Amino acid sequence: MVEWQTLINEPAVIAAAVLALGLVVGYLVGRLNEELLQASGVPEAVEGTPFERTAQSIGTSTVEIVARLSSWFIYGIAVLTAIHIAQLLDTEAFWLRVTGFIPQLFIAVLVLIIGFIIADKAELVVSEYLRGVKLPEVSVIPKLVKYSVLYVTLIIALGQVGVHVVALLILLTVYAVGIVIVGTVAFKDFLVSSAAGIYLLLNQPYGIGDEIRIGDQTGIVQEVDLFVTKIEDDSEEYIVPNRKVFENGIVRMRD
Amino acid sequence: MAGLDDVFGDLYASIDAVLLFSPSGSYYERFSDVDDLDVIVVGTENPVNADVFVELPLAFDDIKERIKFGLEGAIEQDLIEDGDQLVCATSLYGDEIDTVSRVRADAETHTGIYDLFVKSRAEPEVIKAVLELAIELGKKGQKGKPVGALFVVGDAGKVMNKSRPLSYNPFEKSHVHVGDPIVNVMLKEFSRLDGAFVISDAGKIVSAYRYLEPSAEGVDIPKGLGARHMAGGAITRDTNAITIVLSESDGLVRAFKAGELILEVDPEAY
Numbered sequence: 001m002v003e004w005q006t007l008i009n010e011p012a013v014i015a016a017a018v019l020a021l022g023l024v025v026g027y028l029v030g031r032l033n034e035e036l037l038q039a040s041g042v043p044e045a046v047e048g049t050p051f052e053r054t055a056q057s058i059g060t061s062t063v064e065i066v067a068r069l070s071s072w073f074i075y076g077i078a079v080l081t082a083i084h085i086a087q088l089l090d091t092e093a094f095w096l097r098v099t100g101f102i103p104q105l106f107i108a109v110l111v112l113i114i115g116f117i118i119a120d121k122a123e124l125v126v127s128e129y130l131r132g133v134k135l136p137e138v139s140v141i142p143k144l145v146k147y148s149v150l151y152v153t154l155i156i157a158l159g160q161v162g163v164h165v166v167a168l169l170i171l172l173t174v175y176a177v178g179i180v181i182v183g184t185v186a187f188k189d190f191l192v193s194s195a196a197g198i199y200l201l202l203n204q205p206y207g208i209g210d211e212i213r214i215g216d217q218t219g220i221v222q223e224v225d226l227f228v229t230k231i232e233d234d235s236e237e238y239i240v241p242n243r244k245v246f247e248n249g250i251v252r253m254r255d
Numbered sequence: 256m257a258g259l260d261d262v263f264g265d266l267y268a269s270i271d272a273v274l275l276f277s278p279s280g281s282y283y284e285r286f287s288d289v290d291d292l293d294v295i296v297v298g299t300e301n302p303v304n305a306d307v308f309v310e311l312p313l314a315f316d317d318i319k320e321r322i323k324f325g326l327e328g329a330i331e332q333d334l335i336e337d338g339d340q341l342v343c344a345t346s347l348y349g350d351e352i353d354t355v356s357r358v359r360a361d362a363e364t365h366t367g368i369y370d371l372f373v374k375s376r377a378e379p380e381v382i383k384a385v386l387e388l389a390i391e392l393g394k395k396g397q398k399g400k401p402v403g404a405l406f407v408v409g410d411a412g413k414v415m416n417k418s419r420p421l422s423y424n425p426f427e428k429s430h431v432h433v434g435d436p437i438v439n440v441m442l443k444e445f446s447r448l449d450g451a452f453v454i455s456d457a458g459k460i461v462s463a464y465r466y467l468e469p470s471a472e473g474v475d476i477p478k479g480l481g482a483r484h485m486a487g488g489a490i491t492r493d494t495n496a497i498t499i500v501l502s503e504s505d506g507l508v509r510a511f512k513a514g515e516l517i518l519e520v521d522p523e524a525y
Binding site (some may be wrong): 126204207 | 455459
């Protein structure tokens with residue numbers, strides 16, 4: 001009985017036990033993760049993205065990679081704990097740094113994987129959305145979206161592992177501000193028109209079939225949408241931006 | 256099998272073009288290797304991204320109709336000419352192409368269904384959606400009973416000025432478009448109401464319960480059709496709209512444009 005007691009107190013035995021426990025828990029968590037991801041429809045969501053295709057080609061899948069990652073994370077902790085208990089490495093400073101670093105690395109890798117998938121997915125969605133526009137130049141936009149997402153991901157991941165990302169952040173800010181400025185300049189009229197269009201659609205001061213005058217154009221309303229109002233007289237059809245409606249006011253014709 | 260080629264070879268000897276009806280991607284690929292052959296893809300959509308494509312307005316079940324409308328569309332787009340010898344490959348029993356027939360293009364049998372879709376004011380998708388809706392309504396009816404319905408599509412501003420409300424417009428201040436998922440149910444319910452549905456070029460349902468007041472002068476529609484068809488036909492003469500009418504008595508769906516009957520389909524056939 002005493003022998004057994006001493007055996008329990010032996011650091012090597014405890015370390016082995018911790019290691020074994022870690023392996024079991026890690027495996028279980030991995031499986032659980034996989035089940036959870038499957039159940040929440042992740043395979044369908046990532047289907048068709050290049051990341052998933054690459055994963056498929058090397059005989060695995062996104063779900064499996066993420067699940068494995070969580071397993072490895074726990075294995076890693078178990079191994080480190082075991083080493084610590086067994087006192088194989090007696091460097092307290094190293095220990096502190098490692099324990100701090102491992103979760104960060106884990107999160108960084110996770111962020112990278114998720115970032116890649118989101119980037120690919122965003123590219124797919126945007127290109128699908130733009131497929132109706134048959135212009136070769138348009139194919140740049142999905143790529144741009146993809147690399148923007150990847151860039152943000154990279155910054156988050158690097159920030160996570162403690163690399164200084166201030167320069168990259170500044171670059172990102174400049175880029176974002178640039179997009180906002182270009183966007184507002186380019187789409188100013190659209191924004192104003194759509195704001196007016198929302199009012200027109202909600203309140204319907206005029207409807208299809210009414211005869212109205214906007215500025216110099218008089219005719220029967222044929223269509224009201226978010227950006228334009230289409231009015232038509234006997235020979236001409238005017239497509240009037242909705243902001244004109246607010247600038248000039250509407251005259252409803254009564255006969 | 257060389258013997259069979261001698262017998263069936265006549266089918267595809269000295270033809271001007273091949274029409275593939277809804278081919279699968281790999282099937283279409285096989286044709287791109289054949290030299291000196293005009294391949295025209297026909298179908299309700301173009302999944303193989305063929306350059307030469309004729310869109311069918313409906314997935315015709317009847318193979319004769321399918322080929323007829325395919326040819327008419329191709330003639331309309333100047334892809335083929337009157338008198339061309341054509342081979343049509345289509346599917347009769349399964350989803351795969353299993354039937355080949357040789358046809359001569361005939362510009363005489365012009366039904367105008369392509370004018371209905373392509374040259375109307377309203378957008379082709381809107382017309383297609385309304386046509387499908389009318390066919391579905393004709394198939395199922397309202398609670399098992401046959402219903403009639405009258406849809407006026409396009410040129411809504413003018414139509415509204417040539418009609419008057421029979422009662423309160425249930426679509427007042429609403430923004431429903433044909434093709435929205437809920438709309439089919441709504442229109443089915445409202446089809447009990449008398450009067451016409453007015454739908455704009457972009458597919459917005461402007462009004463129900465409209466009494467059309469066109470001048471019926473010079474409208475030539477087949478005798479025996481009722482007031483609904485007469486009103487539907489006449490409004491297309493007065494305006495640039497088209498009308499799609501579901502007959503309550505014989506259950507057929509008819510389309511009018513410029514005062515003429517240009518399409519007659521039996522909902523049961525789809």
